[in-house]
Amino acid sequence: MTAPPGGAAPADAAPTVVLSRKLIWTIFGALMASMFLASLDQSIVGTALPTIVGELSGVEHQAWVVTAYILGVAIVMPLYGKFGDLYGRRVPFLIAIALFTVxxxxxGFTQSFGGLVFWRGMQGLGGGGLMILSQAIIADIVPARERGKYMGPMGALFGISAVLGPLLGGLFTDHxxxxxxxxxxxxxxxxxFVAAVLALKLPSHRSRRPVDIAGILTMAVGTAGLVLTTSWTSLSGESGYDWSDxxxxxxxxxxAVAIAAFIVVELRATEPLIPLRLFANRTFLIATSIGFVIGMGMFAALSFLPTFLQMSTGAGVTESGLLMIPMMAGVMLTAxxxxxxxTKTGRYKIYPIVxxxxxxxxxxWLTTLTGDTSTVQFGVMIFVLGVGLGLVMQPVVLAVQNAVDPHEIGTATSSNNFFRxxxxxxxxxxxxxxFTGRLSDRLTDVFATVPPEAAGQLEGSAESITPQAVQNLPEPLHxxxxxxxADALAPAFWYLVPLLLIGFVxxxxxxxxxxxxxxxxxxxGEAVMAD
Incomplete structure (x- = not known):
């Protein structure tokens, strides 16, 4: 057996776990419930956010409710992966569930906006562990040859929660x-938590290697800087910053300094948080690069298409989320x-290519969107996009897990998700x-045509126009x-096409x-398969 790169103490001579089919499916059920928690929480707040920040007097800083969660998730991903490899995944998984629930x-009970941001950050610290450890635990208990039939439903679960989240958020807020x-x-x-305590029969062990404290600190600073920079530059108006600030x-x-320091630290660390030698593994490097590309393309589309729907159809926030169902159906189907x-063929390369x-x-195709595009045509467009994404997301994770040493499954899985x-x-x-640069120019041109006597109908400026205000505008302003x-959004998708083609190559x-x-x-050597 290969010596553990992570320096973990070897398992006992007699494995302590017998992996029966019943135990595997029981653990899988606990993992699905936990992943549902984390994935649902990424989307459920969106529809309720205007009401939440209004009640808690945080409208000017509402982006922090989302940013705090993303920041928490991103920072802890590598930590859960590494610590799971070093010490076992059972205790970190239980900590993640408990932290997320608390x-x-x-x-839910906070009475201040600052308190909400703090607890959202704490949710992220738990949610990041739930997502990473669920994928790693499946790799622990299921051979790669059979793992596809388990990872497919995990990928589909994200599609379900992405649709169910906005719907529940709207229903709770309204009713x-x-x-x-x-x-x-x-x-x-x-x-x-109870299901995990009873079902998660995973061994714990000790590592003789020192914890990479310097790597953790530089990674946290670098990751926080990246998330905050990208969050603040993607905002508009008083909430965001421009590059002259x-x-x-x-x-x-x-x-930049933190990232450079992290690379230096990882090259010298006895037990690096993210071993840079993993990038010498061709499969890991390519699969992780594909994940990075998918993250850039998928989330860019998901972030701005609902806004277009609200403006063009007059749909509310909840309804615009429901209009994204075809995309999620495509993801679920192909995942x-x-x-x-x-699982049936043992072949996975063709799916990321296709x-x-x-x-x-x-x-x-989305570059052809216009103000007259029907909801049916739009639904077909995003269904096709979902079909493509569903074929990529889980196979690249499987490829990563299959290509690394069994002792580094958690580290490799978390690294792949981290870069995505x-x-x-x-x-x-x-x-x-x-998008916002193009939109500002075009709305300025539209507003410039408004006669002075009609200006009052616009309820603000080009930077503050709302979907409700748009629906009340007279023609031809509407x-x-x-x-x-449409003219700002559709051509902007051309910038994503070369990116996705790079992923194809x-x-x-x-x-x-x-x-x-x-x-x-x-x-x-920690378990045996049941006969």
Missing amino acids: ASAGA ADWRWCFWLNIPIGIAA TRLLGLVAVT IASGGLI GMAIAAAAVA EIGASLGVALFGTI SGVIDAY LALFLREVKLGNEAGMVAR
Whole structure:
């Protein structure tokens, strides 16, 4: 057996866990419940956010509610992956569930905006662990050859929660209390914790290697700087910063120094947080690069399409989220189907290739959006995009897990997800800058045509126009504003097409390593498969 790169103490001579089919499916159920918690919370707050910040007097700083969660998730991803490899995944997983559940209660009962931001950050610290450890635990208990049929539903779960989240958020806000967006997590979290305590029979062990404190600190500073920079530059008006602001430039400088220091530290560390030698593994490098590209492209599209729908159709926030159902249906369909086919055939390379080609074609199709595009045509467009994305997301994680040493499954999984999260932050910021710049120019032209006597109908300026105000505008102003949004958004997608084509080319070079027949725990001598 390969010596553990992480320096973990070897397992006992007699494995302590027998992986029966019943135990695997029981653990899988606990993991799905936990992942549902984390994924639902990424989308449920969006529809309730205007009401939340209004009640807690935080309208001017509402972006912090989202940024705090993203920041928490991004920072802890590498930590959970590494500590799971070093000490075992059971205790970190239980800590993640408990932290997420307690933070949800805190967010639900808070009476101040500052308190809400704090508890959202705490939720992120738990949610990041739930996402990473769930994927790593599946690799621990299921051989790569059979893992597709489990990872497919995990990918589909994100699609379900992305649709269900905005719907529940809107329903709670309109018919109950926005605090149920957080209180809902309490019973689910308690149930998931109990299920994990009873079902998660995973070994714990000790590491003889020192913890990479310097790596943790420099990674945290660098990650926080990246997330904050991309968040603040993607905002508009008083909430954001432009590149002439010395505060933003100072943040960028600190971020660059922290990233450079992190690389130096990791090259010298005895037990690095993210071993840079992983990037010498061709499969890891290419699969992680594809994940980075997917993060940039997917989240950029998801962030701005609902806004276009609200402006063009007059749909409310909840309704615009529901109009994204076709995309999630596409993700669910191909994530589950590809997972089953991978298990049946043992081949996975073709799915990222086909998926990236379809996603690139779908984004190119989105460049034809106009103010007259029907909801049916729009639904078909985003369904095709979802089909492409569903073929890529889980197979690249499987490729990473299959290509690394069994002792580094957690570290490799968390690194892949970490770079996808960073890609998402960068993608949203860059696309947002392009889109809002074009939109501001076009709305200025539209507003310039308004006669002085009609100016009062606009309820503000080009920077403060709302979907409700747009629907109340007389013609031709109504059509002019909608066309301005379409004309700003559609061509902006051309900037994403080359990015996704790069992902397609990378997928062509992805080496298809034969899927292993041993679960991670079995390969490490910690478990045996039941007959």
